[in-house]
Amino acid sequence: MRHFRNGTLVLFSLAVTLGETLASNSTAAYDPTKDYFPVKVKFESQAFAKFNITYHNSWIFLQYPNRERRNYVLYQHGTPKPQHLDPTDIPIEIPLGNVNIEYSSATSFLEMLGLRDHIINVKPVSISPACLDSKNFTYGTQNATFTPKRTIRGPYVINIEAMPGLKPLVKLELLKFYALFFNKEKEAHDVIKKIEDNYECIKNRVAAAKEKSKPKVAWITTARSPRYGVMYSEYINSYLNSLLEDADAQPLFPYEGDDEYNGPTYSPAFTTAKLREIIRSADILVDMTAYSYENATFPSASDVLRYYGLSETNTTLKFIKNKAIYRVDKRQTKWHRNEWDFESPVMPDAVLEDMANMAHPGLQENYSFHWMRNVFDQDKLSNLVVTNCPFPTKPLESVAYTCSATNFSSIGHSSAKDAPGISPSSTSNTAGNQTSSHEPKSHSGYGGSTHTGPYVGLAFMLALALL
Numbered sequence: 466m467r468h469f470r471n472g473t474l475v476l477f478s479l480a481v482t483l484g485e486t487l488a489s490n491s492t493a494a495y496d497p498t499k500d501y502f503p504v505k506v507k508f509e510s511q512a513f514a515k516f517n518i519t520y521h522n523s524w525i526f527l528q529y530p531n532r533e534r535r536n537y538v539l540y541q542h543g544t545p546k547p548q549h550l551d552p553t554d555i556p557i558e559i560p561l562g563n564v565n566i567e568y569s570s571a572t573s574f575l576e577m578l579g580l581r582d583h584i585i586n587v588k589p590v591s592i593s594p595a596c597l598d599s600k601n602f603t604y605g606t607q608n609a610t611f612t613p614k615r616t617i618r619g620p621y622v623i624n625i626e627a628m629p630g631l632k633p634l635v636k637l638e639l640l641k642f643y644a645l646f647f648n649k650e651k652e653a654h655d656v657i658k659k660i661e662d663n664y665e666c667i668k669n670r671v672a673a674a675k676e677k678s679k680p681k682v683a684w685i686t687t688a689r690s691p692r693y694g695v696m697y698s699e700y701i702n703s704y705l706n707s708l709l710e711d712a713d714a715q716p717l718f719p720y721e722g723d724d725e726y727n728g729p730t731y732s733p734a735f736t737t738a739k740l741r742e743i744i745r746s747a748d749i750l751v752d753m754t755a756y757s758y759e760n761a762t763f764p765s766a767s768d769v770l771r772y773y774g775l776s777e778t779n780t781t782l783k784f785i786k787n788k789a790i791y792r793v794d795k796r797q798t799k800w801h802r803n804e805w806d807f808e809s810p811v812m813p814d815a816v817l818e819d820m821a822n823m824a825h826p827g828l829q830e831n832y833s834f835h836w837m838r839n840v841f842d843q844d845k846l847s848n849l850v851v852t853n854c855p856f857p858t859k860p861l862e863s864v865a866y867t868c869s870a871t872n873f874s875s876i877g878h879s880s881a882k883d884a885p886g887i888s889p890s891s892t893s894n895t896a897g898n899q900t901s902s903h904e905p906k907s908h909s910g911y912g913g914s915t916h917t918g919p920y921v922g923l924a925f926m927l928a929l930a931l932l
């Protein structure tokens with residue numbers, strides 16, 4: 466069988482150890498004429514043009530670019546293993562049973578497919594989302610390990626090549642890949658369709674809104690270097706650029722279309738004064754800097770402004786005058802990891818909703834951000850608590866509100882009574898990791914947010930590069 470050339474960027478891999486029995490839903494009696502895969506998936510985006518999924522009656526041939534030049538033959542449990550395979554083709558009996566996850570954001574993809582109970586271990590536990598934080602892991606025999614580590618070797622290591630800057634709805638298509646290993650094609654199709662429809666509705670509602678400008682957003686992460694002083698990066702890949710565009714906003718610096726790297730590339734600003742000059746024309750600042758070394762779990766406006774050598778009196782800068790400095794740290798796990806890292810790749814509709822309401826305050830009446838936090842909302846700091854998992858037996862669902870033709874207010878309204886408003890959907894905010902409060906905004910201006918992590922850029926790269 467034909468092979469692809471080596472891929473260059475490995476985002477995650479799947480190490481498979483074949484067990485005696487991989488799952489309970491085996492076929493009663495093998496019928497060679499039966500189609501064991503009544504629901505099929507295929508990748509729609511050109512970003513997956515080199516992926517080839519070929520369905521046969523009882524097995525699937527999975528071909529895609531990977532560093533090991535391997536193809537995979539996924540055959541249904543209870544049916545014969547296909548014969549006359551190429552020596553480099555790897556047969557795997559499906560559906561898989563228990564899985565182990567190491568240093569991977571695969572958790573949310575599996576949770577969206579209703580596979581939380583199949584996750585028996587997460588390493589390190591500090592990168593677990595809330596619903597896995599509360600789980601008592603069995604640490605039993607696993608049939609698979611999902612991990613981004615390139616050092617894994619063995620006959621059943623599956624390396625997946627993908628660009629870190631995949632657009633939001635394209636990134637969501639990775640659900641289809643995971644679904645192949647668990648006979649979850651129908652679930653993947655249903656989840657993707659629902660989120661895609663909601664995303665397009667939000668996008669169209671933003672485009673139709675009146676009285677709006679197109680604010681410039683500086684999405685900045687910073688670090689300090691003994692040699693160069695202040696280092697900064699405006700990390701805008703096709704993922705963020707697409708979201709800003711669909712939210713009717715724009716990056717501070719033009720997007721250059723280069724997604725061939727894993728994380729932010731820092732440039733020396735040398736001094737905070739130079740950095741201020743670089744970002745002075747931004748309407749909104751999304752600050753991605755890690756403040757863990759200052760023991761600031763939820764940095765306040767004073768914390769952030771002090772880092773940039775600023776104060777609230779510097780109102781010549783638009784993002785201070787607008788009170789528009791954001792972070793994505795509103796909801797955190799008990800390990801102080803941002804839920805954004807885990808959820809944003811599988812909830813693009815909710816991400817767009819946050820982006821749109823950041824860019825255009827008043828777009829949705831009484832809107833409560835999912836992950837983003839305006840650092841000027843000092844009164845909200847007491848409400849920022851560790852998220853829990855109120856529905857541990859249900860699949861993870863997008864936390865986005867259900868969009869419809871009438872659920873956005875007109876931009877520019879100063880009070881809730883001016884517009885019909887929006888209500889949470891009956892399902893979107895009831896399963897998975899979430900906050901229970903939906904507080905109204907207490908200020909005017911722009912909106913947005915950013916994120917912290919234990920190391921500079923690490924959590925940011927998890928959210929935007931690993932997936």
